[in-house]
Every structure is written in C-alpha cells, then in structure tokens.
Amino acid sequence: MSDIWEGxxxxxxxxxxxxADLWEITLRSLRVTLTALLIxxxxxxxxxxxxxxxxxxxxxxxxxxxxxxMGLPPVVVGLIVYLMLSRxxxxxxxxxxxxxxxxxxxxxxxITPLIASITHQALRELWSEYHxxxxxxxxxxxxxxxxxxxxxxxxxxxxxxxGFGRAIGEVGAIMVVGGNIDNATRVxxxxxxxxxxKGDFAMAxxxxxxxxxxxxTVNLAIHWLTGTERAGRW
Amino acid sequence: MVTSILPLRxxxxxxxxxxxxxxxxVDLDLTGDGVTILMGPNGAGKxxxxxxxHGIERLSGGTVTWAADEETARAAQSFVFQxxxxxxxxxxxxxxxxxxxTGVAKAAARKxxxxxxxxxxxxxxxxxxxxxxxxxxxxxxxxxRALIRDPQVLFLDEPCANLDGASTREIETxxxxxxxxxxxxxxSTHSIGQAKRLARDMLFMNRGRLxxxxxADVFFTSATTPEARAFLNGDILE
Numbered sequence: 513m514s515d516i517w518e519g520x521x522x523x524x525x526x527x528x529x530x531x532a533d534l535w536e537i538t539l540r541s542l543r544v545t546l547t548a549l550l551i552x553x554x555x556x557x558x559x560x561x562x563x564x565x566x567x568x569x570x571x572x573x574x575x576x577x578x579x580x581x582m583g584l585p586p587v588v589v590g591l592i593v594y595l596m597l598s599r600x601x602x603x604x605x606x607x608x609x610x611x612x613x614x615x616x617x618x619x620x621x622x623i624t625p626l627i628a629s630i631t632h633q634a635l636r637e638l639w640s641e642y643h644x645x646x647x648x649x650x651x652x653x654x655x656x657x658x659x660x661x662x663x664x665x666x667x668x669x670x671x672x673x674x675g676f677g678r679a680i681g682e683v684g685a686i687m688v689v690g691g692n693i694d695n696a697t698r699v700x701x702x703x704x705x706x707x708x709x710k711g712d713f714a715m716a717x718x719x720x721x722x723x724x725x726x727x728x729t730v731n732l733a734i735h736w737l738t739g740t741e742r743a744g745r746w
Numbered sequence: 747m748v749t750s751i752l753p754l755r756x757x758x759x760x761x762x763x764x765x766x767x768x769x770x771x772v773d774l775d776l777t778g779d780g781v782t783i784l785m786g787p788n789g790a791g792k793x794x795x796x797x798x799x800h801g802i803e804r805l806s807g808g809t810v811t812w813a814a815d816e817e818t819a820r821a822a823q824s825f826v827f828q829x830x831x832x833x834x835x836x837x838x839x840x841x842x843x844x845x846x847x848t849g850v851a852k853a854a855a856r857k858x859x860x861x862x863x864x865x866x867x868x869x870x871x872x873x874x875x876x877x878x879x880x881x882x883x884x885x886x887x888x889x890x891r892a893l894i895r896d897p898q899v900l901f902l903d904e905p906c907a908n909l910d911g912a913s914t915r916e917i918e919t920x921x922x923x924x925x926x927x928x929x930x931x932x933x934s935t936h937s938i939g940q941a942k943r944l945a946r947d948m949l950f951m952n953r954g955r956l957x958x959x960x961x962a963d964v965f966f967t968s969a970t971t972p973e974a975r976a977f978l979n980g981d982i983l984e
Contacts, residue, residue: 638834641831642831642833644802644827644831645827645833647802648800648802648824648825649824649843649844649847651847655847659833659843663833663834663835
C-alpha cells in the first residue's frame with residue numbers, strides 16, 4: 513500500500529515541477545497519436561461513407577472484414593509492420609523502423625478499421641433519412657459523400673474519439689516498431705511499461721496520470737469546442 | 747429560351763416488387779402546365795406513380811420519357827415528399843443546398859435563399875436549426891427548397907397530409923404562385939376540396955391502374971368510371 517502512496521506523491525511532484533522527461537514523452541505521445549488519427553480519419557471516413565452509398569459486390573465482405581479488423585491484436589500489427597520495415601523487408605530501404613513514423617503507420621493500421629466501422633454505422637442511419645432527397649436532387653457520389661460527412665459530423669466525432677482513445681493507450685505495436693528508444697521513440701505507454709519493469713513506480717504512476725489526464729482533456733476539449741451538449745445545435 | 751422538358755410520356759410503365767404490382771402498367775401523356783391532381787384510395791399506387799415519373803423508382807418495364815434528354819429533364823424537376831426530408835442544417839443552409847450543388851456561388855445562393863425564406867414566412871429564422879421547425883414550417887421549407895431551382899415540373903406527394911387548415915392554405919398559395927410562374931405541378935392528395943381548389947387536370951388511380959385522366963371540371967361533374975364516381979360520392983373503395 514505504501515508503494516502506491518509513495519508513487520502517487522512522487523508522481524504529483526513530477527507533474528507539478530514539469531519534469532523535462534515527462535514533458536517530452538507526453539508531447540511525443542500526442543504528436544504520434546494525433547498524426548495517426550488524422551491520417552486514419554482521412555482514409556476511414558470517406559471509406560465508411562462509400563460503404564453506405566455504394567452497393568458493390570464485395571460490400572458485405574468489406575464490412576465484415578472491417579468489423580473483424582477492429583479486434584486486431586496490436587502486437588500482431590506491430591510484428592507485421594516490423595517485418596515490412598526491417599532491413600530485409602520490402603520497405604527496408606526507407607529506414608523507418610524504430611522511428612516515430614513507424615509508430616504512426618502501426619497506429620493508422622490499428623485504428624482505421626475502428627473509425628471506418630463506426631462511421632459506416634453512423635452514416636447508414638443518416639443516409640436512410642436523406643436517401644430520397646439526395647437521389648431526387650440528382651447528386652453525384654462525391655456530393656453525397658460530402659453531404660453525409662458534413663451533416664454527420666457530430667457522430668463522426670465519436671468515431672474520431674474512439675480512434676484517439678485506442679491509439680493513445682496502445683502499447684504492443686509501438687513497442688515492437690518503435691523500440692522505446694529514449695529521446696527518440698519513447699511514448700507514455702512504452703515508458704510506463706519500462707518504468708514498471710524497472711520498479712520505478714513514481715515515474716510509472718506519474719506517466720499513467722498524465723495519460724489518463726490527456727485522454728480526458730482531449731475528450732472534453734473536443735466536446736466543448738463543438739458544443740455537443742449545447743442546446744439548439746447539431 | 748430554356749428547352750421545355752414537357753410533355754411527359756409514360757408508355758406501359760409499371761413497377762413490380764416481389765411479385766406484387768405496385769403501379770401500372772400506365773399509359774399517360776402529360777402536357778403539364780397548371781396543376782394536375784392525382785387522387786385515389788390508399789395503396790392505389792399514387793406515390794409509386796409520382797416516383798416513377800420523377801425517375802427515382804426503378805421501372806420493372808415500360809418507359810418514362812421527357813421531351814428533353816435525361817440530364818436536362820432531371821435537373822428541371824423537383825419532388826416534395828410526404829414526410830419532408832429536412833437536412834440537419836440551418837433553415838438557410840437547407841435552402842442553399844440545391845443551388846450549391848449546381849455550382850451557384852455562395853453569395854448568390856445566400857441571396858436567393860433569403861428571398862425564399864421570406865416567401866415562406868420564415869424571415870428572421872434563417873439561422874435556426876431546421877429540424878426544430880414545426881410540421882407546417884418543415885413542409886413549407888421543403889416546398890421552398892424544391893422551388894428554389896425554378897423547376898419546370900414540381901411533384902408533390904400529399905404535401906398537406908398532416909397539416910392544419912392554415913398551413914394547408916399557405917402551401918396552396920405558394921403552389922398557385924408557382925403555377926402562375928409557369929411551373930407544372932403534379933400532386934397527389936386525399937382532399938377532394940383541395941383538388942377542386944387547385945386542379946386543372948385530374949388523374950384517378952385505383953389498384954395500381956390509372957383509370958381516369960380528364961380536365962377537372964369534367965371529372966367532378968361527370969367522371970366516367972364507376973370507381974371515380976363512388977370515390978367522389980364519399981364511398982369507400984375496396
């Protein structure tokens with residue numbers, strides 16, 4: 513029990529004193545996750561909309577695939593990305609292994625199916641509402657995608673937040689492809705794993721508190737910015 | 747001069763779903779200007795027929811042809827649904843939407859949308875969330891949005907089905923103004939009173955078949971089919 517109290521006290525101190533290591537690791541975590549989130553949204557949201565709008569032969573298969581990819585074990589994704597990026601792999605020449613870029617790639621692969629699947633479910637409802645009107649107005653497929661994404665932006669926020677939550681808390685894949693290198697690829701989750709292993713519970717707990725605080729702050733900030741809870745808005 | 751998309755011709759057009767004939771086969775020539783009212787009991791196929799003419803219902807057979815090519819024809823018509831489809835946007839953005847689709851510049855679209863807003867008595871509520879409007883206001887908004895591209899032909903599927911007298915009168919006034927500007931209106935209704943007030947031509951359907959097509963005065967005084975006469979007498983058609 514005393515371990516935990518000691519740890520919490522030391523953690524609080526690290527936070528209050530703006531410990532340089534902690535600060536750097538936190539910023540790197542945010543940068544990697546937000547970059548991955550942005551890329552994943554750009555891929556997943558139009559894909560989710562297209563799956564609603566287009567009735568092509570492999571549609572059911574793609575949806576089933578996305579749903580099962582949502583449960584993809586991150587560490588396996590890490591392994592595959594590792595093999596792709598390693599010196600002997602097909603993309604070895606790019607020298608990306610053990611860089612933040614490799615971590616972004618792994619995270620994009622992990623969260624894209626999740627975001628696409630939530631987008632698909634949210635927009636399916638909106639499409640059934642808009643279907644007759646948009647057909648009647650003779651809209652192109654591009655205009656339909658844009659309309660659905662824009663008018664469904666509130667629900668898409670949920671999709672993005674789910675993606676953020678999964679990416680920021682992810683450890684298996686980025687440990688494998690990033691390597692948890694100090695000052696280079698160490699992020700909150702990998703640092704927690706390391707400090708716990710070393711027995712430095714103060715640092716581990718401090719990092720953990722930052723991680724939780726970060727997730728809560730980002731969620732609140734987005735909700736506040738877009739006014740989800742305000743009346744009279746979408 | 748804009749090419750007229752009328753007359754509209756239906757040739758043995760029908761829609762069948764899961765073995766059940768929903769409407770047709772219908773042969774029909776519509777020259778169009780003025781108000782054409784489509785009547786008939788529930789399930790007669792009125793909605794299906796309107797959707798067939800508008801081109802949003804897949805035909806199972808026959809043809810629907812306009813006097814212009816398909817692209818021109820589609821761009822020159824609009825449709826007001828029985829339950830208005832209101833977009834999750836502001837009143838003004840709902841009205842601007844069809845214009846922005848066809849590439850009208852934002853400022854010009856905004857100006858026309860504001861005019862349309864005033865026309866339906868919603869001036870001052872441009873920024874309001876459209877999904878929060880009352881039923882009558884929603885239907886007026888849908889009508890104004892359908893008229894904003896100045897269509898040659900406007901379809902309406904029982905636009906006043908759930909409205910009270912005052913809202914119905916406002917809609918009818920808007921429709922008569924549009925008809926006065928040369929828009930051909932094809933509309934279904936259950937109200938014989940409304941048909942008498944608006945119609946120049948009458949269509950009457952029963953069990954998927956179009957059984958009467960005559961000028962309104964002829965229809966109301968001397969309908970030829972027993973079904974139409976029974977309907978006008980207030981009998982219930984099976």
